[in-house]
Amino acid sequence: MKIAxxxxxxxxxxxxxxxxxxxxxxxxxxxxVLVIVPSNAKGVANGEYVRRCVEFGLEFVSxxxxxxxxxxxxxYLAALESTADIEKIAQKEKVDLFHSVQLNPAxxxxxxxxxxxxxxSSYSLKRxxxxxxxxxxxxxFHLSDSKLYSRMWAEEMGMESRCIxxxxxxxxxxxxxxxxxxxxxxxMLGWVHPAKNQLCAIQAIHALRNDYDITLYLAGNxxxxxxxECMDYIEKNRLEExxxxxxxxxxxxxxxxxxxxxxxxSIRESFPLSLVEAxxxxxxxxxxxxxxxxxxxxxxYNAFISEGNGVNDVVRSIKDYMEAVQNGNLKKIKKNMEATxxxxxxxxxxxxxxxxxxxxxxxxxxxxxxxxxDLKLEVDKTYETIMPFLSxxxxxxxxxxxxxxxxxxxxxxxAYLWGAGNNGKLAWEMIHALQFPVEVTxxxxxxxxxxxxxxxxxxxxxxxxxxKDDFIIFICxxxxxxxxxxFLEDKGLKCNKEIFYLP
Numbered sequence: 001m002k003i004a005x006x007x008x009x010x011x012x013x014x015x016x017x018x019x020x021x022x023x024x025x026x027x028x029x030x031x032x033v034l035v036i037v038p039s040n041a042k043g044v045a046n047g048e049y050v051r052r053c054v055e056f057g058l059e060f061v062s063x064x065x066x067x068x069x070x071x072x073x074x075x076y077l078a079a080l081e082s083t084a085d086i087e088k089i090a091q092k093e094k095v096d097l098f099h100s101v102q103l104n105p106a107x108x109x110x111x112x113x114x115x116x117x118x119x120x121s122s123y124s125l126k127r128x129x130x131x132x133x134x135x136x137x138x139x140x141f142h143l144s145d146s147k148l149y150s151r152m153w154a155e156e157m158g159m160e161s162r163c164i165x166x167x168x169x170x171x172x173x174x175x176x177x178x179x180x181x182x183x184x185x186x187x188m189l190g191w192v193h194p195a196k197n198q199l200c201a202i203q204a205i206h207a208l209r210n211d212y213d214i215t216l217y218l219a220g221n222x223x224x225x226x227x228x229e230c231m232d233y234i235e236k237n238r239l240e241e242x243x244x245x246x247x248x249x250x251x252x253x254x255x256x257x258x259x260x261x262x263x264x265x266s267i268r269e270s271f272p273l274s275l276v277e278a279x280x281x282x283x284x285x286x287x288x289x290x291x292x293x294x295x296x297x298x299x300x301y302n303a304f305i306s307e308g309n310g311v312n313d314v315v316r317s318i319k320d321y322m323e324a325v326q327n328g329n330l331k332k333i334k335k336n337m338e339a340t341x342x343x344x345x346x347x348x349x350x351x352x353x354x355x356x357x358x359x360x361x362x363x364x365x366x367x368x369x370x371x372x373x374d375l376k377l378e379v380d381k382t383y384e385t386i387m388p389f390l391s392x393x394x395x396x397x398x399x400x401x402x403x404x405x406x407x408x409x410x411x412x413x414x415a416y417l418w419g420a421g422n423n424g425k426l427a428w429e430m431i432h433a434l435q436f437p438v439e440v441t442x443x444x445x446x447x448x449x450x451x452x453x454x455x456x457x458x459x460x461x462x463x464x465x466x467x468k469d470d471f472i473i474f475i476c477x478x479x480x481x482x483x484x485x486x487f488l489e490d491k492g493l494k495c496n497k498e499i500f501y502l503p
Contacts, residue, residue, distance in 0.1 A: 002032040002093060003358070006100040006107050008067045010038040012221060013048050013248070015190065019145070019273050020101040020121055021049065022167045025056045026351045034093050035060040036086075038067070048250070061089060066398075067102040070125060071132035072501060076379050076401035079106040079137075086110045097358060105137040112370035117141070117361045120159075123149055123270035124291060130156040131496040134405040135375045140368075141361050145271040146292025160364070162357050165296070166273040167350040168280045169253075173341050176282040181325075183213045186286075187259040189252055189274035190266075192222040192230070192245070194482065197309075199230050200265040200288075204314040206237050212322055216263070219246040219255055225479070256281040261304075261321055265314055266290050276345045279337055284330065286317050296344055300329075302336040379404050385433050389503070392426060396503055403434060406500065412437040414469065417502075418461070418484065419476035420445035420453040427476045427502040428454050438472065466491040474502040 005024040008017035024033050035058050039045040045062035053060040065082040066075040087110045089095070098118040100107045111118035119141040133156070142161040144150040154161040186205075190196050198218055205216050222245065234243050249255060252274075256262075262278035264287040271292035275285050285303040287293050297303035304321045306313035324330040343349065382404040386396055396403075415431075417424050420443040428440060442457040444464065473493065475484050481501065488499050 001096045001358075001362075002034060003027060003097045003099055004034045004036055004090065004093065004095040006036045006065070006067075006098065006104055007038055007046070007049050008101045009049075010040045010044075010046050010064075012046070014101075015273060016101045016121065016123060017049065018052075019166050020099065021052055021056070021058075022169065022273075023099070023121075023350070023354060024058055026167050026347045027354055028056075028058060029351065030355065033058060034089075034095065036089065037062045039064050051250070061093075063089060065104065065106045067100075067104045069102055070129050071103065071134070072129075072402050073398065074103050074105060074137070074401050075398040076105065076135075076137075077383065077397060079104075079109065080376075082106045083109045083113075087113065090114055090116060097362065099143075100139075103138070105135075108137060108139050109370055111139060112368050115365075115367035117365035119143055119357070119361055122153060124268050125149070125152070126495070127152060127156065128495045128497070132402065132405060133157070134401055136368075136372055140364075140366060143357070145273075147295050148291050149270050162353075163292075164350060164353045164357065165344045166271060166276040167347055168341065168345040169277055170280050171347050173279070173338060173346075174257075174281045175338075181260075183215070184260045184322075185215050185217065185258055186261050186263050187217045187219065187255055187278075187283075188263050188265075189255075189277070190220045190272070192218055192220050192227055194223070194226050195266060195268040196220075197265045197267045198226075199233060200309070200311055200314055201263045202230060202233060202239065202243055203311045204265075204318060205242055206233075206239055207311065207315050208318060209239075209242065212318075214318075215242055215244060217244045217246055217255060217259070219249045219252060221248045252277060253281065256283050259283050261286050263314070263318075264288065264290075264293070265309070267309065269293070271296070279341050279345065282334060282337075284321065284334065284337065286314070286321055288314065296340060300324075300333070302333060302340045304333075378408065382407060382434065386430065389426060389430060389433075392422075393503060399503070403430070406436060406502075407434050410436050410438060410472075412439075414439050414441050414471040416440070416442055416444050416459075416464065416471060416473045417456075417476050418444040418473055420448045420458050421477065423478070423503060424476040425454055427474055428456070430503055431474075441471075444473070461487075466493070472498045472500065474500050476502055 008014040024035050035053050037045045037049045037060050039062040063085050066078040068074045083106050098107050098111050101121045118139040120139050121143045142153045142159040145166050147163045150161040150163040205214050261284045269291045288306050288309045297305050299305040304317045306317040379400055383400050415438040417427050442459045443453050444461050445458050448458045493499050
């Protein structure tokens with residue numbers, strides 16, 4: 001059997017794509033494997049994925065296609081443009097099974113056209129984000145690395161879903177002796193981003209600065225805006241020698257070999273591959289109970305899992321780790337951690353689980369209609385409508401499916417546009433062009449002093465009567481969107497029901 005693995009990004013290293021690449025590596029022991037590395041529109045392949053394919057000895061080709069993490073960003077038009085190249089690869093390579101990652105409607109289109117079974121790996125999404133699903137564009141089979149999100153995707157999408165944990169990067173777990181010491185090196189792996197919540201760990205290290213000598217290393221691609229927030233705290237509290245940013249590391253094994261513990265304080269996760277990598281190198285886990293982590297790790301048994309997600313919770317777990325080092329309990333915890341690795345993460349276990357699921361998929365696959373002509377007609381009309389706006393913002397083309405969803409599902413309501421700037425003006429014009437059934441009553445803006453904007457009143461967010469009127473809000477700015485959504489949700493509005501992004 002030949003399996004084609006479709007990775008996620010045409011630049012950088014995606015956590016989901018990296019996990020799929022490891023799946024391809026372990027399955028190459030028993031199947032023919034072909035990795036499809038994304039390229040950009042100019043045909044330049046993702047160099048980091050190419051490097052890893054060469055390192056792993058995996059056969060690969062490159063191809064342009066788009067994937068999306070969330071339904072809002074599904075680029076339907078780009079998907080249709082890339083199906084021909086995917087189809088050529090599948091036929092030339094005689095592929096028997098597709099395994100894609102994230103939302104990739106182009107692969108599903110070819111799956112249906114050629115009757116090739118397709119399974120999609122995807123992970124953490126808020127349940128309300130499924131409200132934006134539009135069109136019959138996704139496969140029958142799904143894979144996740146946590147039971148929580150496996151159930152959610154099955155419930156929301158009507159898919160058959162399995163939970164298979166991330167695979168270990170080594171065939172055997174490393175063993176490191178427990179040694180009492182005075183200085184400790186902790187590590188965090190992954191994108192430095194608000195969703196990963198590194199600031200919480202930084203604040204915990206600060207709270208313990210007089211009790212323990214800890215240096216925290218943060219390795220991963222960096223969100224510059226969030227880095228500034230972290231650095232402001234570090235500089236204010238003189239933590240420069242205790243908090244070290246390493247940026248992205250091609251090989252995390254060396255930093256893990258030198259680490260005493262790994263910390264995970266994420267707000268949003270599925271099941272972190274970084275924790276599997278850490279356990280493989282015998283590095284104890286200190287983590288908050290987010291998503292799939294408590295499904296595997298139990299406090300004071302095989303890890304140090306906090307009761308909550310706050311700084312004080314993390315401080316308590318770090319203290320528990322330190323006590324275990326001093327009283328010798330860490331040896332027992334690491335022994336249990338070894339058993340956990342063998343049961344869930346070892347290459348032999350994951351290979352057998354994937355093999356069984358692939359065989360199930362092939363036996364239960366139903367070939368379905370490849371193209372929804374009515375959907376394509378709707379999207380094409382939307383695209384024709386927004387074409388005049390593309391000169392101002394070419395990225396609008398990526399969201400044509402989303403605009404089509406809004407056009408066909410919004411109800412007649414009053415609406416606010418939050419952000420009286422260029423994006424707000426563009427949103428106002430698009431609402432009229434697309435004939436959304438809403439009445440824009442005002443712009444919301446903290447800074448604008450004009451009485452009106454686009455002949456519409458400008459009000460401050462404090463002047464909006466939440467809970468009294470039935471309305472929707474379009475967020476029309478790019479920076480700090482998640483904070484804006486959280487603010488509105490705290491006021492009782494629901495995301496993708498009364499809160500939307502535009503343009």
